[in-house]
Amino acid sequence: MGRPAYWMRIVLACLLFSITGCEDRYPEELEYYFSPHTRRPDPQTKKPAPDELTEAQLKPEAQRVLGRLLKPIFGTPAHPKVDLAQADDTLTLPDDPELAGLDAKTLEEGSRLYRRFCIHCHGIVGDGRGSTGRWLNPPPRDFRTIWFKFRSTYDPSGAVALPSREDLRRTIHNGIPGASMPSFALLSERETEAIISYVIHLNMRGRMEHALGRILVEQSDLSSGETEASAALPDILRVVVQSWTSQKKLVKPVPAAPRWPIIETASTTEEAAALMRRARDLFVNKGACVQCHGVDGRGDPREVPDNAVRRDFWGNPLLPRDLTHGVFRGGSRPQDLFWRIRLGIAGTDMPATEEKQLSDEEVWLLVNYVLDMARARPAVTLAE
Ligand code: HEC
Numbered sequence: 001m002g003r004p005a006y007w008m009r010i011v012l013a014c015l016l017f018s019i020t021g022c023e024d025r026y027p028e029e030l031e032y033y034f035s036p037h038t039r040r041p042d043p044q045t046k047k048p049a050p051d052e053l054t055e056a057q058l059k060p061e062a063q064r065v066l067g068r069l070l071k072p073i074f075g076t077p078a079h080p081k082v083d084l085a086q087a088d089d090t091l092t093l094p095d096d097p098e099l100a101g102l103d104a105k106t107l108e109e110g111s112r113l114y115r116r117f118c119i120h121c122h123g124i125v126g127d128g129r130g131s132t133g134r135w136l137n138p139p140p141r142d143f144r145t146i147w148f149k150f151r152s153t154y155d156p157s158g159a160v161a162l163p164s165r166e167d168l169r170r171t172i173h174n175g176i177p178g179a180s181m182p183s184f185a186l187l188s189e190r191e192t193e194a195i196i197s198y199v200i201h202l203n204m205r206g207r208m209e210h211a212l213g214r215i216l217v218e219q220s221d222l223s224s225g226e227t228e229a230s231a232a233l234p235d236i237l238r239v240v241v242q243s244w245t246s247q248k249k250l251v252k253p254v255p256a257a258p259r260w261p262i263i264e265t266a267s268t269t270e271e272a273a274a275l276m277r278r279a280r281d282l283f284v285n286k287g288a289c290v291q292c293h294g295v296d297g298r299g300d301p302r303e304v305p306d307n308a309v310r311r312d313f314w315g316n317p318l319l320p321r322d323l324t325h326g327v328f329r330g331g332s333r334p335q336d337l338f339w340r341i342r343l344g345i346a347g348t349d350m351p352a353t354e355e356k357q358l359s360d361e362e363v364w365l366l367v368n369y370v371l372d373m374a375r376a377r378p379a380v381t382l383a384e
């Protein structure tokens with residue numbers, strides 16, 4: 001009696017496995033589609049940003065042209081690829097560890113895992129408009145721009161640098177505290193790497209779509225737009241691919257803290273108090289942090305009226321962080337805060353600071369101050 005039941009269980013398990021296995025896969029016929037590239041209107045003039053790309057600008061026929069140009073290079077959700085030779089047979093993927101895993105097999109695995117874990121927030125095309133994405137504040141990242149917030153990288157030319165794979169790994173592993181992005185620490189290393197490669201694929205495809213779409217809308221008619229866009233495609237692709245290489249070399253070194261934390265390393269109470277007074281002075285005066293975060297660090301719009309209308313570069317409302325909560329989205333290690341204050345938060349008003357403006361020592365004092373603000377928050381007492 002036990003034997004048939006045993007076999008039955010095996011058959012059922014296989015059936016179940018094949019069904020859930022199937023669920024992971026995208027339908028073969030599904031293609032990447034156009035989704036608007038929204039941008040914050042000019043804060044002063046309220047005019048639309050010159051680089052936005054909306055459905056009103058790009059009619060369905062033009063969207064189909066874009067799809068035709070991109071599909072041979074980037075494939076479909078079921079079979080994603082980065083096939084540069086389709087654009088220009090002299091183009092190959094640079095041999096760079098940051099571009100590991102852009103082969104079709106890894107991307108297919110990444111795409112499957114993305115579908116399971118990320119898609120409901122970040123969306124099929126990586127536009128941040130997944131089915132639950134619209135309910136979230138802040139909204140999930142649109143992967144189709146150069147703006148990633150939590151980076152260790154910087155570009156000496158002043159351009160926005162993309163994150164390193166290590167930065168993406170950290171975000172996926174830790175999640176984003178204080179935002180809805182959960183931690184995926186339980187994924188295996190291999191799975192995480194495949195997802196990272198897939199996010200990079202979506203970024204490359206999305207940025208190509210934006211650049212070529214802008215060319216299409218700037219031409220007077222669609223057929224000359226298509227000719228222009230196909231001619232420009234290889235060069236734009238080269239730049240987009242190149243922008244993901246050598247990120248390791250762009251990592252901003254974090255100098256050893258002269259005093260960390262001040263409270264424990266200062267030799268006397270007076271010295272600690274003097275250092276904290278200096279840090280406060282930097283926060284209020286030289287660093288001008290109060291312009292957005294307010295004197296008490298809460299960034300309350302009643303104190304800083306601009307905060308009521310502040311938006312990120314995609315156009316979503318965005319308050320500066322309430323620093324008294326001690327919850328930091330890019331990580332709470334002192335070195336994470338050093339990077340945040342030194343490199344700023346791309347895609348938002350939080351500015352980067354140059355060395356001539358604030359020395360490394362001064363940034364460290366601010367890291368101390370910011371972390372201390374959460375400790376110093378008065379305890380909430382229940383009303384009697
Ligand atoms: C429940 C929703 C949700 C899920 C699921 C989710 N994310 Fe996110 N993710 C977010 C939100 C919200 C943000 C933006 C947070 C912010 O702007 O501070 C974000 C931001 C990101 C960023 C940008 C970090 C930066 O430096 O700008 C990456 C990369 C990312 N997510 C990757 C993933 C990957 C990969 C998965 C799946 C393994 C995933 N996310 C699943 C909500 C989600």
Ligand code: HEC
Pocket residue numbers: 149283287288289290291292293318319320321323327328329330331337340341345348349350351353366370
């Ligand atoms: C022009 C406005 C502006 C100024 C000036 C500014 N910030 Fe910010 N800051 C922001 C905004 C907006 C955010 C939230 C960004 C986000 O949520 O994506 C932020 C976030 C932060 C965070 C949170 C980082 C995290 O991982 O969550 C810290 C810490 C911070 N700022 C410190 C500072 C310090 C220190 C200064 C002064 C040197 C400063 N800020 C100056 C606008 C500003």
